[in-house]
Amino acid sequence: MTIGWHFDNTYSKLPNNFREEIKPTPVKNPELVILNKELATDLNLDFSKTNKKDLAKLFAGNLLPEETNTIAQAYAGHQFGHFTMLGDGRAVLLGEHLVNNNKRFDIQFKGSGRTSFSRGGDGRAVLGPMLREYIISEAMHSLNIPTTRSLAVVSTGEKIIRENLLPGAILTRVASSHIRVGTFQYIAAKQNLEDLNTLVEYTIDRHYPEIKSSNNKALDLLNLVMQKQCQLVINWMRVGFIHGVMNTDNMAISGETIDYGPCAFMDHYDPKTVFSSIDKFGRYSFSNQPPITKWNLTRFAECLIPLIDKDEDKAVKIATEAIDNFQNIYETKWLNMMRDKLGLFGKDKSDQKLINDLLYWMESNKADYTNTFCHLMNINSSNDSKYKDTNFINWFKQWESRILINNGSIEKSINLMKKNNPIIIPRNHKVEEALEASYNNDMSLTNKLLSILNKPYDNQNDIDDYQSPSSNIEYQTFCGT
Ligand code: AMP
Ligand code: MG
Secondary structure (H helix, E strand, C coil): CCCCCCEECCHHHCCHHHEEECCCCCCCCCEEEEECHHHHHHCCCCCCCCCHHHHHHHHHCCCCCCCCCCEEECCEEEECCEEEECCCCCEEEEEEEEECCCEEEEEEEECCCCCCCCCCCCCCEEHHHHHHHHHHHHHHHHCCCCECEEEEEEEEEEEEECCCEEEEEEEEEEECCCCEHHHHHHHHHCCCHHHHHHHHHHHHHHHCHHHCCCCCHHHHHHHHHHHHHHHHHHHHHHHCEECCCCCHHHCECCCCECCCCCCEECCECCCCCCCECCCCCCCCCHHHHHHHHHHHHHHHHHHHHHHHCCCHHHHHHHHHHHHHCHHHHHHHHHHHHHHHHCCCCCCCCCHHHHHHHHHHHHHHCCCEHHHHHHHHCCCCCCCCHHHHCHHHHHHHHHHHHHHCCCCCCHHHHHHHHHHHCCCCCCCHHHHHHHHHHHCCCCCHHHHHHHHHHCCCCCCCCCCHHHHCCCCCCCCCECCCC
16 A cells, blocks of 8 residues: 555653553454545545555554554543543554654544443444544634544444444544643643653643743643633634533643534524533533633643642642633633624724624524624625614614724625634534434435535535524534444
């Protein structure tokens, strides 16, 4: 095979505490379900000369590329607030694939069999949820939001026992790394300062080389990760994305969105929106995402205390001051993001009120978050009677006069809005419809959905059904592992 893999496996050379060497468990009858050719090209990989059978074996882990050194990574995590030692219980890292000798990407199989971190689990994954991760992660990428990517899905030919028997699958995930807040928690819990230092050095080398020669690396790392995570959650708030399970093990130090389980996009604007069936108390609701990001960062800071200062009290004080900045950083970024969504240039003292008034109106009138901004951009301006409401019309007049401040042209505002407001998001009913068809070996709906999600900021033809909110307002998602 002349695929072009270029593996270099630095993580597998870290001390034993960090990982377990383990091979994927071969599967019975693998078949290729989907391959991301665009991503393959970006990774300098050429699968065109490999036949479908070998591709299936490759992405199932039955036939491993040379120079891989497969491992399961150790990590811990606060799951819904409760600390647990975890690790890759159903994933293996093949290694890091180098592109042009400088860009480094983790290549990971998810659903590849049991590891020593599996606890009671079977190490396997189901077709629907793996395709779901593929679809949503690729949609996020097209929305210009940092995310892990999806290179392929194979079905395994094996049945998985869940609420009933379901087809097994393996996802090939590509990430700038899989280092999580939970990775730091795992190493910190082992109370081995040398390992903690190794992890900090490794992370900085890989993601934040600009602080390599800093005199307080741990503190600088905390601040940089805080900036990245803050920017990420701002992006989620911009497009109405609800991650659904923001446990510390699902928060990547790189600032990429990771682990697409019960995630979904909000239709009508409601800050309390929760889709996940297990999130009974709304811990990970839409509007709780920023405070939870701060909560997770605080857990990250706790791990770094011994390296921030030898004097523990002093270290705690320094870390607390850093974390206390989150609110300010977030609020400033949020206001600017909302200004962009509304096409507002510069700053005006009335901006916060103008934004809050619109959000309040959307919430009270159950207006669709995405489509309301499309309406403002005059795109597919629906005849939705909601927008004939006098409160909305009054708000609209204020918005129009604000647009003319600092800018002077509606066109310029609309151009700014078009870059920040998607026309297309993965609507829940379209995702479900595609997944359902995939269970009958029909990938046409998934492929069509993916091609439309590929250009979320473009006004495409014949996409009405992809723009309409789900009629099922009780929509629920399941971890569906
Ligand atoms: P997740 O909900 O996918 O973020 O997973 C949380 C933890 O449970 C991770 O340590 C996973 O590796 C583990 N896990 C999830 N599903 C399985 C499974 N089917 N078998 C073994 N471990 C699993
Ligand atoms: Mg996870």
